[in-house]
Amino acid sequence: MTSCPRLGVNIDHVATVRNARGGAVPDPVRAALLAEEAGADGITAHLREDRRHISDDDIERLVTALKVPLNFEMAATEEMQAIALRHKPHAVCIVPEKREERTTEGGMEVAREENRLAHYIAPLRAAGCRVSIFIAADRRQIEAAHRIGAEVIELHTGAYCDAHAEGRTDARDAELEALRDMSAFADSLGLEVHAGHGLTYDTVQPVAAFPEIAELNIGHFLIGEAIFRGLPPAIHEMRRLIAEARA
Numbered sequence: 646m647t648s649c650p651r652l653g654v655n656i657d658h659v660a661t662v663r664n665a666r667g668g669a670v671p672d673p674v675r676a677a678l679l680a681e682e683a684g685a686d687g688i689t690a691h692l693r694e695d696r697r698h699i700s701d702d703d704i705e706r707l708v709t710a711l712k713v714p715l716n717f718e719m720a721a722t723e724e725m726q727a728i729a730l731r732h733k734p735h736a737v738c739i740v741p742e743k744r745e746e747r748t749t750e751g752g753m754e755v756a757r758e759e760n761r762l763a764h765y766i767a768p769l770r771a772a773g774c775r776v777s778i779f780i781a782a783d784r785r786q787i788e789a790a791h792r793i794g795a796e797v798i799e800l801h802t803g804a805y806c807d808a809h810a811e812g813r814t815d816a817r818d819a820e821l822e823a824l825r826d827m828s829a830f831a832d833s834l835g836l837e838v839h840a841g842h843g844l845t846y847d848t849v850q851p852v853a854a855f856p857e858i859a860e861l862n863i864g865h866f867l868i869g870e871a872i873f874r875g876l877p878p879a880i881h882e883m884r885r886l887i888a889e890a891r892a
C-alpha cells in the first residue's frame with residue numbers, strides 16, 4: 646500500500662451539538678454532504694446503543710444521501726446487526742461499547758470472544774459489508790481478527806494521541822512504534838489496515854506515513870476545528886497533511 650490513505654470523516658459530534666438542544670440543527674447529514682464535497686473519501690457514523698449522538702433516522706438519511714461509502718460503527722449486539730443488515734453499508738466497524746464511557750476507550754477483545762465474533766460477522770460479510778474490527782496495536786488481537794474472517798482492522802490511536810497531548814514523549818514514541826509494527830504485521834497477514842481515534846493536525850502525520858495505512862477515520866478534532874475555520878477548510882488541511890506525510 647503506497648497510495649495516499651483515504652480520509653473518512655466522522656460526523657458523530659455534529660449530532661452531539663444538535664442533541665444538546667434536542668432539535669434538528671445542526672444536521673449531521675448536511676455536514677456529511679459538505680464533507681463529501683470537500684473531498685472526504687468516506688463518512689463514518691457510530692450509532693451508539695444509547696443514541697447519544699447519531700440517531701436511527703440519521704443512518705437512514707445517510708444511506709440515501711451519500712455518494713461516498715458509509716462506514717457504520719457499531720457494537721457487536723443483535724440490535725446493531727439487524728440495523729446493519731437492513732441498510733447494508735459499505736463497511737461495518739465493530740467497536741467495544743460501554744454506556745458509561747465518554748468515547749470508545751479501548752479496542753475489541755477479539756481473542757476473548759473469538760467464537761462469538763466469528764459467528765457475529767459472518768452474516769454481515771455475506772451481506773457484502775466490509776467488516777473491520779477496532780483494536781489496540783496488539784499482535785494477539787490482530788491474529789484473532791484475522792482468524793475470525795475480518796477483512797480490515799482499525800488500529801486505535803487514542804493512547805498515542807493522549808500521550809502526545811499530555812507531553813509524555815517516551816510513551817508517545819512507544820505507542821507510535823507499536824502502531825507502526827502492528828500495521829506491518831496486520832498487512833503481512835493480508836488485512837487492510839485503518840487507524841483512528843483522537844487524531845489531530847499535530848498527530849496525524851506520523852501515522853499517515855506508515856505505508857500500510859489505507860484509511861484514517863477522524864471526527865472530533867475536525868468538527869471542533871470546523872467551528873473556527875469551517876468544515877471544508879478543516880478537511881482540506883487534514884488531507885494536505887496526510888498527503889504530505891505519505892509523499
Ligand code: PXP
Binds near residue numbers: 779842862866
Ligand atoms: N475510529 C473509530 C473506530 C472510532 O470509534 C472513532 C470515534 O468514534 C473514530 C475513529 C474517530 O475518533 P475521533 O472522533 O476521536 O477522531
